[in-house]
Amino acid sequence: MGGWDILTSLAKYRSVLGILFGFLKDMGSLGNGHVIAKEIFERLNQDLTVAFDQLALILRDGERYKAFLAHRGASAQQLLDIVQELLDLFPGSAIRPLLYKALLRLSRASELHPACFPLYSLQRVGKQVAAGGFGDIWKGLVRGHNVSVKIMRAFRDSDIKAILKEFGREALIWRQLSHPNLLPFYGLFYVEERLCLISPWMENGHILEFLKNAPPDTNRVSLILDVALGLEYLHGEHVVHGDLKGMNVLVTPSGRACITDFGLSSIADAMTLRFTHSTATKQGGTARYQAPEVLLGEANHFGSDVYAFACLCYEILTGKVPFWEFSNDIAVSIKVIAGQRPSWPETTPNDALWVLVQDCWAQSFDERPAITQSFKDFWVLRLRRKLFQPQ
Template sequence: MPADVNKVSDILMVSESCFVLDDFEVLPQTPFEDLASRFLNKDDYDLGKLLGAGGFGSVYLASYKNKITAVKTLHKVTKNPKAQMESYKAELNVYNWKHPNIVRTVAATSIEQYDTGAWIVMEYIGSRNLQMLINDTEEELDQLRRLKYSLEVASALEFTHGNHIVHLDLKPANILLTERDSCKLGDFGCCQRVEEDTGRVSPTNRSALTGTFAYRAPELLRGGAPTLVADVYSFGVTLWQLLSRETPYANQNQHVVIFSVVSKNLRPPHPDVGDDPFEQLYQELYTQCWSAKPETRPTSSELVELLKMWKYYM
């Protein structure tokens, strides 16, 4: 990395002459109402072992015509049926998206079938996520590997934002790892659609789903409308976690943390990186991402451009 390139803004200027961004097809949005005419025959799927479970449903390994898939089955009885329905509709926002760094949703039960037990069918990636890798002390997370993961997640965000969707639950536990050690962003159960003209979620379409507090931007903790750069804040915390291999605000009172993040600009503590120029730039990047002012955070497209330039110099 050139010694005189020491700011994110400087790097972005340098990168303009270095790269042509890869273009991914931005598919037309498929509203959940359009799925009412589709029919998913549950008898075509053989459910296998349980892969995971949450408040709204369980995910199973499954086979469909000799192909391995993952099937999320929503609970028929839940303490919060409204939130469960919102989460179901949110996941259908990404129906049939095609991107190398996003878990693909390939089928779902129709709205008419919802009350009989809704299913969402996804490609099967594996059972390992980025949080598991961070927790595994035998796994090395050197600069090149962190850069690779960062670029892949940023590319997923760029595509998501290009489709006018904000994820709102970006964190290592929702980033799956393939057998080839690539990242795929999943769990869009909290995502919301932003207006094309304002870049924020309309007040009439806002969801009660909140995501994980440690990764939520301060404007969301204050009750503000979600915007695309709310995901960039979460991305910054994720980059910090890749470097520190710690859990943000571990064992701290949630309410105290939320108050401090909003009113005192609390953030996770920086690891000591010494005089390493790459690590100093890396810290500056995630610090800009988790800025208290949304307008000063980079966009997902700027992140992709920047990280590609870093990859070029590495």
């Protein structure tokens, strides 16, 4: 072990821990075993901090980063596992985006995923219930619990490899996120050699289905605030959603809105990985919710998410898609690029909310507010009476 370099030490770290725990188990019969266990626990905590710091140094060094990305097979799997473990152990670190990106790039290059992802004993139930850009949604059961199963759609053989990479990328991003207003990620599964992403089943469906059957006095503004909090968390984690709309917001049994479908998400920095198999998927999203600069060919970014959030506010409050009166998406795109926006309905009299929506779908992205703590404060101050009025 003394001859290992730092990357080899990181790759083999978990196997060394296995040997150490074997020794510790053998010491269990000793009278002072608990003292030894406590000391080893403290040393392991120190070790993990050092390992985290060493990994950060590697990822900031161009040559060593290349060496990290060059690993394949068993050593790549070991590195993926330790990076994922360190991400889980240090949730508040400022360098998490750096580790995110490294995990994505090594997974993509090695065509492997962290070993903690796979699930077993999945059973599909009933028929397909929805379809997305790359996958079809089914209801399933895992150990008696209802789950949502997003199954990679069957493509031509030449497309399978690219689609697998995008599905794996979605899983990697989703796995790192944890917030009450984001749909949790359970793991991966293979059905008929097709990759699946597993998440909780939401009986209420997406937010528009929920509102169709909800009582008239349902607090829609509270649901919008749920989305704002979820989006604030995403942006705080340096993640762009890229396809925010009503169909990608589900409602929990307790009536809380949570964001889902990160198939078009990206780690937001200059090195962001792009979709490689078509112009349409690189741009991503749904035309009626896309900011003018995205319609003109720019990639999704934090500001375009804020624009889509404004369109979602309109949709939640009116029950209609933006520009519902126009059936042609191209016509809608032309109007948005020209600066037109949906008109505020008289049936939703809330001037403060209308001002906020106008700010969020401003023509220029640098005029839109960020989904940050200051934006949340702005939101609560303007809508306090609405948010806390008796139901």
